[in-house]
Amino acid sequence: MSILVNKDTKVIVQGMGSAGRFHAAQMVEYGTQVVGAVRPGKGGQEVEGLAVFDSVSEAQEATQADTSVVYVPAAGCMDAVLEADAAGMALCVVITEGIPAADMVKTFQALKRRGSSMRIIGPNCPGIITPGECKIGIMPGYIHKPGRVGVVSRSGTLTYEAVWQLTERGIGQSTCLGIGGDPLIGTTHVDALRLFNDDPGTDAIIMIGEIGGTAEEEAADFISGHVNKPVAAFIAGQTAPPGKRMGHAGAIISGGSGKAADKIAALEKAGAAVARSPADIAATLVEVAGL
Amino acid sequence: MKIHEYQAKAILKEYGVRTLQSVVVDDPASAAKAYDELQELGDGLCVVKAQIHAGGRGKGGGVKLVRSAEEAAAAAAAILASPLVTPQTGPEGQPVKKLLVEAGSSIANELYVGLALDRSVGVPVLMASSEGGVEIEEVAAKTPEKILRESVDPTMGLQPYQARRLAKGIGLAPELWNQATLFFHALCRAYLEQDCSLAEINPLVVTEDGQLIALDAKMNFDGSGLYRHPGVAELRDLDEEDPTEVEAANAGLSYVNLDGNIGCLVNGAGLAMATMDLIKLHGGEPANFLDVGGGATKDQVAAAFRIILKDPAVKGILVNIFGGILRCTTLADGIVAAAKEIDLSVPLVVRLEGTEVEEGRKTLEESGVAIITATDMTDAANKIVEAAGASS
Numbered sequence: 001m002s003i004l005v006n007k008d009t010k011v012i013v014q015g016m017g018s019a020g021r022f023h024a025a026q027m028v029e030y031g032t033q034v035v036g037a038v039r040p041g042k043g044g045q046e047v048e049g050l051a052v053f054d055s056v057s058e059a060q061e062a063t064q065a066d067t068s069v070v071y072v073p074a075a076g077c078m079d080a081v082l083e084a085d086a087a088g089m090a091l092c093v094v095i096t097e098g099i100p101a102a103d104m105v106k107t108f109q110a111l112k113r114r115g116s117s118m119r120i121i122g123p124n125c126p127g128i129i130t131p132g133e134c135k136i137g138i139m140p141g142y143i144h145k146p147g148r149v150g151v152v153s154r155s156g157t158l159t160y161e162a163v164w165q166l167t168e169r170g171i172g173q174s175t176c177l178g179i180g181g182d183p184l185i186g187t188t189h190v191d192a193l194r195l196f197n198d199d200p201g202t203d204a205i206i207m208i209g210e211i212g213g214t215a216e217e218e219a220a221d222f223i224s225g226h227v228n229k230p231v232a233a234f235i236a237g238q239t240a241p242p243g244k245r246m247g248h249a250g251a252i253i254s255g256g257s258g259k260a261a262d263k264i265a266a267l268e269k270a271g272a273a274v275a276r277s278p279a280d281i282a283a284t285l286v287e288v289a290g291l
Numbered sequence: 292m293k294i295h296e297y298q299a300k301a302i303l304k305e306y307g308v309r310t311l312q313s314v315v316v317d318d319p320a321s322a323a324k325a326y327d328e329l330q331e332l333g334d335g336l337c338v339v340k341a342q343i344h345a346g347g348r349g350k351g352g353g354v355k356l357v358r359s360a361e362e363a364a365a366a367a368a369a370i371l372a373s374p375l376v377t378p379q380t381g382p383e384g385q386p387v388k389k390l391l392v393e394a395g396s397s398i399a400n401e402l403y404v405g406l407a408l409d410r411s412v413g414v415p416v417l418m419a420s421s422e423g424g425v426e427i428e429e430v431a432a433k434t435p436e437k438i439l440r441e442s443v444d445p446t447m448g449l450q451p452y453q454a455r456r457l458a459k460g461i462g463l464a465p466e467l468w469n470q471a472t473l474f475f476h477a478l479c480r481a482y483l484e485q486d487c488s489l490a491e492i493n494p495l496v497v498t499e500d501g502q503l504i505a506l507d508a509k510m511n512f513d514g515s516g517l518y519r520h521p522g523v524a525e526l527r528d529l530d531e532e533d534p535t536e537v538e539a540a541n542a543g544l545s546y547v548n549l550d551g552n553i554g555c556l557v558n559g560a561g562l563a564m565a566t567m568d569l570i571k572l573h574g575g576e577p578a579n580f581l582d583v584g585g586g587a588t589k590d591q592v593a594a595a596f597r598i599i600l601k602d603p604a605v606k607g608i609l610v611n612i613f614g615g616i617l618r619c620t621t622l623a624d625g626i627v628a629a630a631k632e633i634d635l636s637v638p639l640v641v642r643l644e645g646t647e648v649e650e651g652r653k654t655l656e657e658s659g660v661a662i663i664t665a666t667d668m669t670d671a672a673n674k675i676v677e678a679a680g681a682s683s
Binding site for chain 1: 408410411413414415444445446483486488513515516518519547549557558559560561562564565566567568569570571572577580585613614615616644645646667668669672
């Protein structure tokens with residue numbers, strides 16, 4: 001079992017530039033059901049062995065795809081996401097980084113007005129993987145191992161780190177997702193925790209957060225009220241100075257909010273075990289979950 | 292991206308926000324001349340204000356009231372003489388290159404209005420408060436009920452009823468509501484159309500003759516949106532930025548200078564922050580945050596080493612890479628090439644994991660470069676803290 005994606009997920013790729021092409025091939029190699037790609041004006045051609053369509057809706061009609069992954073440049077992402085929704089995609093994974101915040105504000109507002117039920121993961125994220133079944137995004141597939149631990153994180157390489165620590169100990173994962181480092185994202189820690197908590201295939205959860213915003217505090221609230229599975233957490237940026245942007249747009253501490261210490265305290269109060277060192281993320285889970 | 296007060300006022304003025312007459316100068320003689328031009332408008336009163344990005348200028352002595360051309364020149368000379376230290380600049384202060392000489396104004400009331408993205412609602416929120424002229428964070432901490440909020444629909448813009456609700460809420464007399472509506476609306480338009488991340492008027496003053504005026508103005512812009520605002524992008528002031536951080540950005544690296552002595556070279560922002568935490572946890576102090584990104588090339592790795600070594604405090608470097616798309620072999624080649632090219636003078640600890648890790652480690656071992664290899668992150672942290680301690 002898993003959340004959001006599995007062996008039956010049919011994926012189309014929006015954006016077949018060099019990154020899109022490379023990762024489309026990687027996804028196919030992993031075994032993901034990639035059923036087509038969208039390149040306006042190039043319909044009927046083939047790229048990386050994939051059928052090319054002029055639009056997402058044409059791709060959907062021909063392939064019954066339910067999920068799209070977006071690699072288009074930042075300036076085109078609002079269009080790409082709204083097109084995916086119009087074509088009836090259930091899930092849209094936006095890998096692209098550097099999308100103007102105003103575009104995401106408008107995109108989410110427009111989807112709300114439409115009454116859209118499409119879930120967005122990202123933007124600015126590594127994607128989502130259900131090991132052994134379906135990889136959507138840019139993560140290295142081989143570090144994962146099928147199993148029963150759910151992993152959710154704002155960051156990319158730090159997620160790989162946690163996953164690798166699990167896999168090295170022989171502990172597999174149900175699903176791993178990176179939700180993205182931008183201020184506005186489609187799927188939050190709380191959303192992912194809810195899905196993992198409801199997933200009979202997930203026994204324990206790793207949540208990796210970072211400084212900035214209040215997403216981890218909201219996650220802590222949700223954990224204390226709703227999550228009945230063991231949770232291990234790590235918060236990156238415990239030593240970051242206030243007011244500085246640390247790569248991710250979200251990772252700015254301003255005023256009294258967004259500090260690592262507050263997030264750690266909130267999570268511990270909610271019953272999560274918080275690793276102090278990034279080297280101990282899996283070990284912390286093993287301890288709290290009795291794995 | 293931040294801009295100066297005078298630049299923000301110029302933009303806001305185009306949207307219809309009322310500001311005072313002012314002149315930008317960069318020397319005492321021009322400040323005196325500006326005073327002569329403006330003094331009539333302010334009844335003999337002008338204000339000389341340091342133009343730096345950091346806030347708290349008044350507290351640092353960067354804002355001076357003057358009542359003659361001589362005073363204006365003296366104030367300008369005093370502010371320009373040395374770096375301005377404010378609660379937001381750090382102890383070394385920020386050199387002042389430009390001054391804004393502004394006509395004085397009668398002030399009946401000081402208010403606050405600002406706009407920023409509310410992540411929890413997913414739209415910009417317009418905040419207004421009767422408590423102007425003080426840090427809004429202070430108001431939020433002490434009397435949060437004095438900050439009123441209205442969510443702004445990004446496609447519809449601010450509606451007049453929302454503006455009236457705020458105007459009434461912060462205690463403006465009904466005869467000022469129309470003016471306030473126009474003012475708030477203009478601020479929202481500027482924010483939305485220019486891809487701002489913050490637009491703030493503090494204080495917004497009501498003059499004794501009932502005019503609403505932006506006495507100060509702050510605008511920050513979303514870096515990701517700058518490509519569609521070339522005019523705004525030109526307002527960037529590199530003097531306000533750390534030159535090494537600028538150089539890093541030009542090389543496609545994300546770098547932030549810190550106070551410690553252990554340089555870090557990491558891929559991914561989250562792992563880079565976690566690496567800083569790791570160093571500190573093991574008794575060391577990180578000298579920087581550095582993210583080489585997911586697709587770093589040999590040249591970028593070399594640039595990263597050069598940038599880290601510019602900081603004379605650096606006594607050792609920790610490379611922490613989890614190779615995903617960035618293969619460990621690519622990185623190892625980059626490290627070896629860079630180490631040979633730039634003559635590494637400090638201990639180098641490398642921890643590699645991920646794609647093609649065995650080949651990458653082999654490349655490092657066979658390179659002849661003095662590299663301390665680490666088996667995992669904890670081992671890496673212990674080794675770099677020890678090595679940096681020994682070489683300092």
